[in-house]
Amino acid sequence: MTPAPRLRVLAAMSGGVDSAVAAARAAEAGHDVTGVHLALSANPQSFRTGARGCCTIEDSRDARRAADVIGIPFYIWDMAERFRAEVVDDFVAEYRAGRTPNPCLRCNEKIKFAALLDKALALGFDAVCTGHYATIVTGPDGRRELHRASDQTKDQSYVLGVLDERQLAHALFPLGDTLTTKDEIRAEAERRGLAVAAKPDSHDICFIADGDTRGFLANRLGAAEGDILDEDGNRVGSHDGATGFTIGQRKGLRIGRPAPDGRPRYVLDISPVNNTVTVGPAEALEIAELTAIRPRWCGTPPTGPGAYTAQLRAHGEEVPVTAEAEGDELRVRFERPVRGVAPGQAVVLYDGTRVVGSGTIAATTRARAGTAG
Known part of the structure; x- marks a missing residue:
């Protein structure tokens, strides 16, 4: 050898x-x-x-x-x-x-x-x-491929899904x-x-000293009171800065009155332009497909539609999808609806344990009534 x-x-x-x-x-x-x-x-x-x-x-x-x-x-x-x-x-x-x-x-x-x-x-x-906990494998064609770590409970391939073929050629994990x-x-x-x-691990954002993301953003973007609206546009509460919220958030909404059916409400949409936050039921978070921009490929870009699995968070589950690259966009359709998908997050595609590539989520289509998010 x-x-x-x-x-x-x-x-x-x-x-x-x-x-x-x-x-x-x-x-x-x-x-x-x-x-x-x-x-x-x-x-x-x-x-x-x-x-x-x-x-x-x-x-x-x-x-x-x-x-x-x-x-x-x-x-x-x-x-x-x-x-x-x-x-x-x-x-x-x-x-x-x-x-x-x-x-x-x-x-x-x-x-x-x-x-x-x-x-x-x-x-x-x-x-x-x-x-990082990830694996590099030399494929049949001699090219290096990024794969999940052998121990998938510690796998960090999701945060490495932005690496291209040249960078993988010079990476060691x-x-x-x-x-x-x-x-x-x-x-x-x-x-x-x-x-x-x-030495203990830290899983917070390293540049936010006290872990207070909302306070960090308020100091840089300012805090301006705005409305919290339901899906019909009715005012149900107020906030002190739309930038302090994330899609899918349930806690800290300060909603004045409960929903008519008594069920909890979640952040469905954030509009910095008019400083509003829209809330609604959990099922309104369900996404049927998304469009991602700035795709980055961990090897040769795929051609035509293909069946993959997708991961939407660093420690999220894999979900089956059909995906296709179209120029500078990546279109992903989920086999079953997923919740809490926010523009700005990354979608990472896998073929088995191999990382195919990633993109930044730009728009989503809700499963319920096909509305856009």
């Missing part, structure tokens, strides 16, 4: 346990590994202690200590301005437009596998290594093809002498 080639690998080290173990495994596999921590905040003291996403001084120190233990060179690269422009400003702009973005996908697309990868390749590195639990990853880190073994 021909041994795997020795690569020059740049390991993105966030300061957490996953990226530290990934870097250690890459080094143990015989690659020439250099660790790098991305400084993504111009004022890291303002970001939450222990946050995932390279956001605190503590994280940078943890990453440096891990690199020292592994025995690899280590650097800190300042990408705060790029991160602010590509991720934070985009996040605010999407909410201003009434959409619900996913900043983790945006960061993977624009920072870790664009800005970071481009710089790595310019410096002579062969690949970028991260602690050492954690994705092993059936290990998170406790076992922590135990491995401890065996390797990595102090981050017991």
Whole structure:
């Protein structure tokens, strides 16, 4: 058997346990590994202690200590301005437009596998290594394919669905093809002498210091009182800023009177133009199809309509769909209605465990009476 080639690998080290173990495994596999921590905040003291996403001084120190233990060179690269422009400003702009973005996908697309990868390749590195749980498989045609992690309970392929063929050719995910639990990853880190073994995970948005997304948006977009309407346009309550709501939201609506049938109501639509939020019953959330824009393909784009499964959230279920790419749009029809689909979210298509590609949801068609959302 021909041994795997020795690569020059740049390991993105966030300061957490996953990226530290990934870097250690890459080094143990015989690659020439250099660790790098991305400084993504111009004022890291303002970001939450222990946050995932390279956001605190503590994280940078943890990453440096891990690199020292592994025995690899280590650097800190300042990408705060790029991160602010590509991720934070985009996040605010999407909410201003009434959409619900996913900043983790945006960061993977624009920072870790664009800005970071481009710089790595310019410096002579062969690949970028991260602690994501996903698998890269070489297909029958010799091309690299992105697949779900072996342990699908930890799978993170959804947030990597924005990677294109070129980026996959230079990606390395050492954690994705092993059936290990998170406790076992922590135990491995401890065996390797990595102090981050017991460091807690964070699943919040890394650049929102206190986890208060509504307050974060109000500070940047302002808070203006508006109406909460039912499906017939009747005023049923008020709010202090439409940008603080998401499609499918039930709690925190401050509706003055109950629905005539006594059932709970959910956010169906957000209109930043007239600062209104429309609410209605759960069944009105059911979506029959959607249109996504800016499709990105993890390999050769599909031709013609095809049967796939689709995932609409990072930890959401797979649902069977028929999908077809038409120029710069992706049309997806669900075999059964799904709920809580919001413009701005990503739809990721799968063929078995293989990630086919993704798109940003631009419009939806409701199952009930075929109304658009």
